[in-house]
Amino acid sequence: MARTTGSDGERTEAAVREAAVNLIARYGYEAMSMRQLAAEVGVQAAALYRYFPTKEDLLFTLMREHMEGLREAWEHIRPTSADPVEQLAAYVRNHIAFHIERRHATHVSNMELRSLSPDRLTQILRMRTAYEKELRIILREGADAGAFSIEDTGLTAMALIQMMTGVIVWFRPGERLSVPEVTATYLSMTMRLVGARMDTYSAARPSDVQRTL
Template identity: 80%
Template sequence: MARTTGSDGEKTEAALREAAVSLMARHGYEAVSMRQLAAEVGVQAAALYRYFPTKEDLLFTLMREHMEGLIGAWEETRPLMAGPAERLEAFVGNHIRFHVARRHSTHVSNMELRSLSRENLTHILRLRTSYEKELRQILRDGVETGAFLVDDTGLTAMAIIQMVTGVIVWFRPDERLSVDEVTETYLSMTLRLVGAETKNIKNSREKRDVHAFDEFRAG
C-alpha cells in the first residue's frame, strides 16, 4: 500500500488516529465504521483506506503504538543504577503519567483485545509481557535484597498494574487532586503493598511517637 508522505499526509494520518481512538473509546470498535471515521476527519473513505487498508489494521496500529509508546517512555525514564524501591517508584510514576495523558487510547487498548486477529493479538500480548517482565524483575530484585516482601511476583505485578491503570477510570485533572498528588499517594500504596518501608509510614510512625512523647512530658 502506498502511503502519502509529506506534511499534509502526516497531518491527515494523525487526525485519523486521533478520531479513531476517540470514536472507538466512545462507541466500541465494532460499532465504528470506516465511513463514519472518514466523515469525522473530512476525507473520502478511499483516502482512509490508503492509510489503513482494513479497520483491524487501524486498531492494531493504535494498540501497537500505545504499547510501544509505553515501553519507550519507561526505557527513557528508568533509573539503571538504583535500588528496587526507587525503580518501582519510577515504574509506577511513568505508568500513571503515560495513561492519564492517554485516556481514550488506554480504554481502547484495554477493551479491544477481543477484536484483534490471532496474529495481531499475539504481537500485542508479547509487548505486554515484555513490559510486565520489567516490573516482575524489579519485584524479584526487591525480594532478593530483602527490600520487598512479596508472596507471588506474578500476581503482585498484575495487581500493581491493574491498580495504577485504574486511575484513569475516575481521575480528572481538574478535580481536587493534581496528577502529582495522585501519583504520590499511589506510590506510597504500591510501596506498602510490596512490603517496603515507605517514608510516609516512617513519618506517620515518627509523628505518632512525638505525640506519645509530648503526652508523656505533659503528664
C-alpha cells in the first residue's frame, strides 16, 4: 500500500506535532521512538520524515514555536501603562495563563533542552533569556520608581519565574482550584514578594485581585 484515501499533509503534520508534544511530555524525548509517535498518529514511521527531516528537528520546531508563542502572547497583552505594578501583574497573569494552557509544551521546552545540538540550544536559550529580561526590566524600573522593594533584581526575577512556571508541576485542571483562583493567589504572592507598596493585591483584599483578572 502507499498513499491512503483521505490523507492530507497539513492534517498529518498537525497530528504529528500534537502527538509529539504529548508523548515527549509523558515519556521524554529520548524515550519516545519515532515508531511510537507514528503509531499514535496512525501512520508508518517513514511518513514522519516527510514533515521533519530528523527527530531533533521535530523537537526543535516544537520548542521554537512554543517560545515564539510565549513572546507573542506577552507582546499582545503587555500594558501601555508605565505603572510597574500593572506591568508586573500583566506579566504574571500572562505567564501563568500561557503555561497552564500549554502544560505539555512547557514541559518539553523546559526538560528536553539537553537533547538539542549546541547551536539550537543557544537559540532557544536566547529566546528564553529575552523573555526573562522583560521581567527584570519591570522589576528594576519598579524598584527605581520606589514601587517595589527588591534586594536583588536578577535573583528575584529568577525566583518569580521558577515559582510561576512551577504551577505546571502540580496544577491539574478541574481539581480543587480554578485557574483564576490560582492566578489571583500567585499575583498576591508576587506582589508581596517584590514588596509592592500598594496593597491592591494583598491577601487582605482578594476581591480586588479577582476583579483585575
